[in-house]
Amino acid sequence: MKALVESAQATKTASEVTALLDTETKNRALESMADALTDNAESIVAANAKDMERGRANGTPEPMLDRLMLTADRIAGIAAGVRQVAALPDPVGEIMNEWTTAEGLNIKKVRVPMGVIGMIYEARPNVTVDAASLAFKAGSAILLRGSASAYESNAELVRVLRAALEKQGVTPDAVCLVEDPGHDAVDRMLKLRGLVDLIIPRGGASLIRNAVLNATVPVIETGTGNCHVYIDETADYDMAERIVINAKTQRTGVCNAMETLLVQEDWAKQHLERLLKTMTKKNVELHGDEAAGSYCPGVIPATEDDWANEYLRLAMAVGVVPDVRAAVSHINRYGTRHTECIVTETPENAAYFQKAVDAAVVNVNASTRFTDGFMFGFGAELGISTQKLHARGPMGLREITSYKYLVTGDGQTRA
Amino acid sequence: MKALVESAQATKTASEVTALLDTETKNRALESMADALTDNAESIVAANAKDMERGRANGTPEPMLDRLMLTADRIAGIAAGVRQVAALPDPVGEIMNEWTTAEGLNIKKVRVPMGVIGMIYEARPNVTVDAASLAFKAGSAILLRGSASAYESNAELVRVLRAALEKQGVTPDAVCLVEDPGHDAVDRMLKLRGLVDLIIPRGGASLIRNAVLNATVPVIETGTGNCHVYIDETADYDMAERIVINAKTQRTGVCNAMETLLVQEDWAKQHLERLLKTMTKKNVELHGDEAAGSYCPGVIPATEDDWANEYLRLAMAVGVVPDVRAAVSHINRYGTRHTECIVTETPENAAYFQKAVDAAVVNVNASTRFTDGFMFGFGAELGISTQKLHARGPMGLREITSYKYLVTGDGQTRA
Numbered sequence: 156m157k158a159l160v161e162s163a164q165a166t167k168t169a170s171e172v173t174a175l176l177d178t179e180t181k182n183r184a185l186e187s188m189a190d191a192l193t194d195n196a197e198s199i200v201a202a203n204a205k206d207m208e209r210g211r212a213n214g215t216p217e218p219m220l221d222r223l224m225l226t227a228d229r230i231a232g233i234a235a236g237v238r239q240v241a242a243l244p245d246p247v248g249e250i251m252n253e254w255t256t257a258e259g260l261n262i263k264k265v266r267v268p269m270g271v272i273g274m275i276y277e278a279r280p281n282v283t284v285d286a287a288s289l290a291f292k293a294g295s296a297i298l299l300r301g302s303a304s305a306y307e308s309n310a311e312l313v314r315v316l317r318a319a320l321e322k323q324g325v326t327p328d329a330v331c332l333v334e335d336p337g338h339d340a341v342d343r344m345l346k347l348r349g350l351v352d353l354i355i356p357r358g359g360a361s362l363i364r365n366a367v368l369n370a371t372v373p374v375i376e377t378g379t380g381n382c383h384v385y386i387d388e389t390a391d392y393d394m395a396e397r398i399v400i401n402a403k404t405q406r407t408g409v410c411n412a413m414e415t416l417l418v419q420e421d422w423a424k425q426h427l428e429r430l431l432k433t434m435t436k437k438n439v440e441l442h443g444d445e446a447a448g449s450y451c452p453g454v455i456p457a458t459e460d461d462w463a464n465e466y467l468r469l470a471m472a473v474g475v476v477p478d479v480r481a482a483v484s485h486i487n488r489y490g491t492r493h494t495e496c497i498v499t500e501t502p503e504n505a506a507y508f509q510k511a512v513d514a515a516v517v518n519v520n521a522s523t524r525f526t527d528g529f530m531f532g533f534g535a536e537l538g539i540s541t542q543k544l545h546a547r548g549p550m551g552l553r554e555i556t557s558y559k560y561l562v563t564g565d566g567q568t569r570a
Numbered sequence: 571m572k573a574l575v576e577s578a579q580a581t582k583t584a585s586e587v588t589a590l591l592d593t594e595t596k597n598r599a600l601e602s603m604a605d606a607l608t609d610n611a612e613s614i615v616a617a618n619a620k621d622m623e624r625g626r627a628n629g630t631p632e633p634m635l636d637r638l639m640l641t642a643d644r645i646a647g648i649a650a651g652v653r654q655v656a657a658l659p660d661p662v663g664e665i666m667n668e669w670t671t672a673e674g675l676n677i678k679k680v681r682v683p684m685g686v687i688g689m690i691y692e693a694r695p696n697v698t699v700d701a702a703s704l705a706f707k708a709g710s711a712i713l714l715r716g717s718a719s720a721y722e723s724n725a726e727l728v729r730v731l732r733a734a735l736e737k738q739g740v741t742p743d744a745v746c747l748v749e750d751p752g753h754d755a756v757d758r759m760l761k762l763r764g765l766v767d768l769i770i771p772r773g774g775a776s777l778i779r780n781a782v783l784n785a786t787v788p789v790i791e792t793g794t795g796n797c798h799v800y801i802d803e804t805a806d807y808d809m810a811e812r813i814v815i816n817a818k819t820q821r822t823g824v825c826n827a828m829e830t831l832l833v834q835e836d837w838a839k840q841h842l843e844r845l846l847k848t849m850t851k852k853n854v855e856l857h858g859d860e861a862a863g864s865y866c867p868g869v870i871p872a873t874e875d876d877w878a879n880e881y882l883r884l885a886m887a888v889g890v891v892p893d894v895r896a897a898v899s900h901i902n903r904y905g906t907r908h909t910e911c912i913v914t915e916t917p918e919n920a921a922y923f924q925k926a927v928d929a930a931v932v933n934v935n936a937s938t939r940f941t942d943g944f945m946f947g948f949g950a951e952l953g954i955s956t957q958k959l960h961a962r963g964p965m966g967l968r969e970i971t972s973y974k975y976l977v978t979g980d981g982q983t984r985a
Binding site: 394548565 | 808820929931976
């Protein structure tokens with residue numbers, strides 16, 4: 156078993172190699188990883204079975220067991236994801252800008268790999284492969300720290316990926332799993348400044364909070380989505396209903412689902428009763444302010460918690476507001492800067508909403524559920540950033556790179 | 571006196587206003603700030619005199635007193651800097667990318683203000699105005715925490731800037747000074763996650779280290795520059811000498827000065843004796859490895875410290891290496907990812923060096939001293955980033971912005 160620091164050092168050394176790989180070599184290695192996953196489906200499922208067994212013995216809830224479970228089919232799906240990453244354009248080496256200075260220096264701003272990406276995540280073994288393939292394509296090495304409850308699955312997946320890399324003549328340390336079993340390994344990993352360039356925490360609110368509050372390595376905060384839909388005075392009823400149903404019910408456990416509905420008061424007078432009745436029929440539990448409650452029996456009075464937190468289930472908060480300004484103000488107070496939506500036929504209100512709402516993604520007349528890498532056309536993503544530094548919204552290949560300036564002269568010195 | 575949290579809350583509220591200001595309003599306010607600085611030169615110099623007096627009484631070293639001192643001339647220079655910022659293009663609202671998805675959604679990636687920028691810096695009152703004007707032009711509000719030893723100067727400068735903003739009908743809280751006198755105010759400021767979007771520490775290594783290690787707010791690490799010049803086998807002697815002299819002696823106390831010289835061994839045999847003699851004549855103290863010492867009497871044997879740290883004075887470390895690979899390896903081990911330079915006539919070595927060196931700026935045949943916002947054509951800068959997240963190298967207006975995605979549909983929902 157390797158100590159955490161040894162794993163990190165190995166990953167860093169590997170990152171100096173992966174940074175220089177050409178696109179063809181990277182794609183060949185990714186194809187080889189995909190083949191290896193399907194070829195080794197049996198050993199992966201066997202390792203996963205140990206995690207599943209322990210999970211069941213520990214009384215892990217069924218939805219979490221389902222996320223943990225690997226089958227031959229699921230492994231084939233994960234392998235297909237790796238092939239999709241191979242097919243994406245290589246972000247490394249892209250010239251983002253180029254100019255010549257007054258002194259005659261040629262300056263190129265060039266996209267470069269991040270270096271070592273540390274990933275801290277929960278018991279979803281698919282993240283192991285998704286993150287490893289994205290980081291590798293972006294020229295970085297990755298240090299993976301999944302949940303202890305998925306350790307056997309992750310260890311086998313990483314063994315298979317590393318063997319595939321080695322077969323292609325690429326250093327296997329491009330993909331390292333934290334073997335250190337200490338529960339404080341995460342906290343020590345968060346402080347590996349100088350060895351790790353970026354940490355991406357992916358999982359529940361407490362996992363992310365721990366990373367953000369304790370890391371000395373730069374972190375990109377992901378995930379929490381207390382998303383709102385605001386129905387403006389001029390909104391078309393059918394469109395509003397369609398968007399609200401989709402944003403709340405199409406999938407409930409995801410960060411881009413709607414958690415709070417805000418409705419302009421005149422629209423509410425005309426339509427809110429009907430809309431809330433529809434949501435009740437869809438088994439959505441309603442929490443609301445007094446005005447919302449007046450349109451529908453059984454609305455539970457909303458507390459501060461209802462406005463501030465995600466439900467991640469068939470429940471939503473409903474508030475009635477005087478106008479778009481009040482809606483923006485509510486959203487900027489309670490939102491988590493993920494995805495916010497206005498439904499309106501008034502272009503000025505749409506423009507004001509998009510400008511004034513502080514969020515990664517601000518939608519006009521479109522469901523909040525579109526915020527993800529595939530829907531945006533980036534391909535697979537490493538998470539959805541809710542902070543303003545570096546990357547905001549879905550993080551695809553480009554979002555996990557850095558850049559540098561290449562300055563070329565013919566002997567210039569500064570006067 | 572306002573408590574830290576009150577100042578931060580006021581800045582945050584102001585940031586919602588500054589984010590929406592149009593370019594003309596911002597420029598008018600900046601011109602008004604510049605006028606106010608020169609109009610109030612007398613009161614500013616008087617406030618500064620109190621800091622100077624206390625500094626002298628405390629035995630502050632002369633170079634630090636010089637940085638602290640404000641005169642009518644210096645204030646005019648600072649005001650001219652504000653006018654230059656007014657003249658720069660507004661980064662806010664720039665459409666960085668635009669496309670339509672398969673579902674017919676129009677997506678625009680638009681540059682937006684960062685929000686609240688926290689600035690922690692030493693006793694250089696000019697930073698107060700530089701940072702405030704750059705943040706304001708970039709649509710952000712700024713929370714300033716300068717050194718206690720410059721408090722009177724900063725308080726008067728901020729009073730003058732705020733009055734100018736107010737005169738233009740802009741909320742004065744766009745520029746807030748931390749009034750809280752507690753020495754732990756910095757540490758509390760570093761943890762104002764949710765109120766402050768970004769902290770930029772600017773100053774000595776310990777100030778920056780404290781920010782990086784203790785902040786929960788995202789930080790951009792700036793400044794430390796353990797910069798190298800590597801002279802390759804084919805380097806032209808005159809060009810190499812010119813660059814080394816410029817990089818080491820043109821200004822010594824700055825982050826983009828050279829601290830270590832690496833020389834390819836064959837070039838060393840031919841030229842190092844002459845080069846080191848020249849540097850000795852320029853009063854540069856030499857520390858070196860055994861090989862370097864063999865070319866020049868009086869070279870002090872270099873320790874680990876000599877390779878790892880900045881001198882920031884007329885001193886340098888000298889090492890002899892077998893080839894460009896060894897040079898890159900040394901630089902990636904000891905460098906601080908600021909600016910690195912190769913002098914060579916071999917294009918392949920130049921290309922390898924630029925690709926393999928992990929630094930914000932990598933120069934071929936040009937002095938390290940060019941790394942700054944003005945030389946790059948960005949205008950004034952808020953610092954030079956040495957981390958890989960968000961911004962790397964000189965940070966001008968664009969580098970202190972964020973972005974968001976504006977998604978416009980006509981009722982789309984996710985299938």
